[in-house]
Amino acid sequence: MITPQTGDVMGGKKILVLAFCLLAGPAWAQESVAAKVRRYADSHRGAIVTEFLKLVALPNVHGDAPALQRNAVLLRTMMQKRGLETELWDTSRGVPVVFGQKLVPGATRTILFYIHYDGQAVDQKRWAQPDAFVPVVRTASIEAGGTVVTNLSGANYPDDWRIYARAAGDDKAPIVSILGALDAVGAPKQNVKIILDGEEEGGGPGIPEVIAKFPDKLKSDLLVILDGPQHASGGPTIFYGARGGLALNVTVFTAKQGMHSGNYGNWMPDANVRLAQLIAAMVNPTGQVAIPGFYSEVLPFPAAARAMMGAVPERSAQMQKDFGVGSLDGAASSLQEGLNMPSFSVHDMKGGEVGGVIPASASAQIEVRLVKDNDPKAMIERITAFVRAQGYFITDKDPDVANLAAHSRVAKVVRGARNSSAWRTEPSNPQAVFATEALKAVWGDRLVRIRTLGGSVPAAPFIEAYKVPTVGISIANYDDNQHTDNENVRIGNIFDGMITLAALMMH
Numbered sequence: 001m002i003t004p005q006t007g008d009v010m011g012g013k014k015i016l017v018l019a020f021c022l023l024a025g026p027a028w029a030q031e032s033v034a035a036k037v038r039r040y041a042d043s044h045r046g047a048i049v050t051e052f053l054k055l056v057a058l059p060n061v062h063g064d065a066p067a068l069q070r071n072a073v074l075l076r077t078m079m080q081k082r083g084l085e086t087e088l089w090d091t092s093r094g095v096p097v098v099f100g101q102k103l104v105p106g107a108t109r110t111i112l113f114y115i116h117y118d119g120q121a122v123d124q125k126r127w128a129q130p131d132a133f134v135p136v137v138r139t140a141s142i143e144a145g146g147t148v149v150t151n152l153s154g155a156n157y158p159d160d161w162r163i164y165a166r167a168a169g170d171d172k173a174p175i176v177s178i179l180g181a182l183d184a185v186g187a188p189k190q191n192v193k194i195i196l197d198g199e200e201e202g203g204g205p206g207i208p209e210v211i212a213k214f215p216d217k218l219k220s221d222l223l224v225i226l227d228g229p230q231h232a233s234g235g236p237t238i239f240y241g242a243r244g245g246l247a248l249n250v251t252v253f254t255a256k257q258g259m260h261s262g263n264y265g266n267w268m269p270d271a272n273v274r275l276a277q278l279i280a281a282m283v284n285p286t287g288q289v290a291i292p293g294f295y296s297e298v299l300p301f302p303a304a305a306r307a308m309m310g311a312v313p314e315r316s317a318q319m320q321k322d323f324g325v326g327s328l329d330g331a332a333s334s335l336q337e338g339l340n341m342p343s344f345s346v347h348d349m350k351g352g353e354v355g356g357v358i359p360a361s362a363s364a365q366i367e368v369r370l371v372k373d374n375d376p377k378a379m380i381e382r383i384t385a386f387v388r389a390q391g392y393f394i395t396d397k398d399p400d401v402a403n404l405a406a407h408s409r410v411a412k413v414v415r416g417a418r419n420s421s422a423w424r425t426e427p428s429n430p431q432a433v434f435a436t437e438a439l440k441a442v443w444g445d446r447l448v449r450i451r452t453l454g455g456s457v458p459a460a461p462f463i464e465a466y467k468v469p470t471v472g473i474s475i476a477n478y479d480d481n482q483h484t485d486n487e488n489v490r491i492g493n494i495f496d497g498m499i500t501l502a503a504l505m506m507h
């Protein structure tokens with residue numbers, strides 16, 4: 001074990017390294033993995049970035065099956081180059097799932113890495129570059145005054161340089177990091193399986209389909225979701241769960257049609273006002289949701305959960321400045337606590353009429369983010385019961401005139417299309433502990449541990465099918481502008497990602 005590592009170290013440092021090895025005992029193995037991968041990355045920076053530039057130059061907007069097929073073919077080739085056994089799996093929407101594996105004789109653990117290769121749509125006019133799929137390299141972020149590097153020949157790609165392209169951060173960076181990690185370590189200690197999903201952003205059925213078709217191929221001891229930006233502190237980030245969500249469309253009615261505000265003002269109720277009153281009643285002025293039982297499945301937090309949330313670096317004050325947030329919502333006492341609770345937001349409210357007309361209907365799309373402890377059905381019932389308690393007759397279709405005349409207040413409540421499941425693996429689960437320790441061995445106290453990621457990642461189909469312990473690891477910089485214009489990745493994050501993933505494979 002010592003020979004190849006000291007072999008990479010120059011001259012006199014050999015003795016020092018050997019001495020350190022003897023002193024440090026088991027920690028040495030991890031330390032050497034980090035050092036080895038760092039050396040590999042440093043001597044292959046150009047090749048690694050060039051491969052990444054080629055990958056982000058392929059358009060990958062979700063739903064564009066022909067474009068995604070081209071991505072899949074390239075990704076398969078990239079995996080084959082690393083000696084992975086690869087397969088392209090067709091799905092019903094024509095967007096392939098790319099699968100690769102490296103099985104190691106005698107391995108006692110199989111890790112399945114999930115990454116998605118589709119990206120969000122592009123609003124080109126909002127980007128600083130002419131084409132989101134012609135990547136641009138800058139010497140720093142745009143905000144920090146980074147300038148475009150026009151001549152890349154011989155570039156050594158310093159850590160703080162950025163690559164601007166759709167999907168640079170979300171979620172192509174981890175693909176190049178994991179393949180780079182495999183290059184650097186040669187033979188991993190754990191069995192490594194990689195699944196590349198082309199339907200994450202569009203919420204397609206590909207993953208449940210391939211789980212049903214190839215259940216044995218996707219079995220693992222530990223699922224690692226590689227997605228999402230790192231914590232704002234810039235530290236390597238592991239998360240143990242993510243929120244899910246549901247949408248509820250509420251429409252209130254006050255008549256069969258809008259009526260003249262001169263002739264009927266003060267007689268016919270205004271649906272816009274009724275809706276605004278209903279929504280306002282759902283949230284206290286403090287920000288706390290007033291719907292009875294809304295937090296009952298979650299609060300109070302267990303002590304261990306509270307301790308984990310409290311250990312996350314707090315960046316709230318800086319974020320308020322960065323994002324121009326003058327006052328906070330107030331539902332929770334910190335960002336982390338807020339992410340571990342259900343949250344309530346109104347995505348759009350529509351109502352009104354053109355001209356002097358009192359509106360007869362108005363609607364709001366309520367979105368509730370849920371955590372693992374929440375029961376989505378119970379949450380829908382709570383919200384519906386609240387609307388009923390405000391005096392509304394509840395229906396699931398547009399009411400007819402007789403129905404409208406028969407009830408003083410009528411609301412249509414239907415479930416929206418958005419729907420995803422929350423999940424969480426207890427951080428004390430042995431596989432979660434394994435992942436945490438592997439990362440701690442290379443990153444020490446810089447590792448940020450997040451109990452629940454605020455957004456959603458599609459781990460639920462795997463967890464439902466296999467009951468597999470799951471963690472997530474974020475590789476991209478927190479300011480990667482994912483989903484919006486000028487998406488980017490900091491180049492150093494790709495190299496750090498290689499170390500993180502190698503640490504897992506070699507622990």
Ligand SMILES: [Zn+2]
Pocket residue numbers: 116170171200227228
């Ligand atoms: Zn993503």
